[in-house]
Amino acid sequence: MIYSVDAYPGRSVSVNGKSYLYFGGTSYLGLQTDEAFKELFVKNLKRYGTNYGASRKANVQISIFDEVEAYLSILTTSQSCTTLSSGYLAGQLVAQTLNTNDHELFYAPESHAALQIAPKQPYANYNDLEQAVRAHLKRNKSIPVVFIDSIDVLGSGYPDFTAIRRLPLEDVILVVDDSHGIGVVGNKGAGSYTRAKQLNARELIVCCSLGKGFGIQAGAILGTKKRIQQFTNTDFFGGASPASPAALATLVQGETIFDEKRILLQSNVRLFLDSLKNPKRLHYLDTYPAFYFSDSQIASFLEKNNVLITNFNYPNTASPLMNRIVISAAHEKEDILYLAELLNLH
Structure with a gap:
């Protein structure tokens, strides 16, 4: 109902x-x-206004974006970070940027719709996913990209990521949606980045909503400096309105x-x-x-x-x-x- x-x-x-x-x-x-959180948010609304409608590529740029992205990088131990207006947008930026002839996208069971590119669908189980990834590596040169959710109550995800360990991760770009983890799990709410890094995948990218653990309307992508620069250089990123500066300031100050x-x-x-x-x-x-x-x-x-x-x-x-x-x-x-x-x- x-x-x-x-x-x-x-x-x-x-x-x-x-x-x-x-x-x-x-x-x-x-x-x-x-x-206390609402009072802090209102204080930042008075300073930054209710919305920032300009592109992040514009010639006038508010410094709070760089400050928050540096803060999240340090918190999560990632090399670099960028923010967007939602976790869904963050997931789509990653998926659409990697959806090229150089990559093949694979979706783990129960992976979130924010990560998905039609007509791709999540595999029914991890056995099928493993077989598909290994078969792809035998007959193709393109790099497999595997998308998973960090939090899985059936035990496949954080903190041990048991099921995903079966994959040949040294040959895989691993994309983790940490929307339900960041702000809640890990040291000081750092989320799953550090634990996922221990899987030693070919490359790790983490995207997330900041609304669930940190209570603000925003999303983020974490990864290497080179990869984050690739994402921020896209028309997708430049054409999207960014997260509210007031919300991001509240994250840093809260x-x-x-x-x-x-x-x-x-x-x-x-x-x-x-x-x-x-x-x-x-x-x-x-x-x-x-x-x-x-x-x-x-x-x-x-x-x-x-x-x-x-x-x-x-x-x-x-x-x-x-x-x-x-x-x-x-x-x-x-x-x-x-x-x-x-x-x-x-």
Whole structure:
């Protein structure tokens, strides 16, 4: 069922005058409703304005872009970085730039639509992906480019990237979508770049949304200086309006807030798991705040008891129903204990 609301859903949401606890979405650190974060954002709005409509190639350039990109490079340990207005745009810039006769694109199971170029589709499983990549290397000179998502609750992704290790990575350009990782996992929210680098692929490129972990409308691409320069020299990059300077400034200046929220988030996740009688019926990664299950009756039971979770067909209407519980830093202890109590009853 679709619910229409007129305010951002934080730890709770009002639907037709009825209040629900909300355990959905992707606001892992609860920043969008955090007063200190909003005050910082408003301060930067007053300085930078609501939008920057010029090209990044224009003769007048705002220095905050270079500052943020240097900050993200240091945070993630990547050589270089560029930012865009969304994670989707970042993924498409990477995919479309690499979609040449010199490359062959391969999509891992469950890889995000932001990475995809039609008519390419994700492989059903990693065995099929491995066979396809190895077969391509035997009969073609073009370089295989493999796209994966960093966060996989079935255990194929961060932190060990177990399934992808089967591939001949020394011959592969590996593109990792870290939209659900950066800001949330890794040292100070650095995401998966350092762990993915340990796979020793021929080349590593990481793209991501900055909206889920850092609470701002922006995207980023991380990689070598040479590769990032290639991306920024495209008409695609020059023709797209950049991310809001106010949002990017808030990312750089909000480090203390992010650190505090990550500590609170981990405390909330641990409380939730410790309060469940049977946590194994949920699919999840240790310490990660998203929990999946297949029994849609659970979602209905929670709704009847004034709890809403993420529950819709994703990524399109023909896809299976996604049931996803998200614990955030915005939730209070009583919220989490109530949710756990309901799950223990069902």
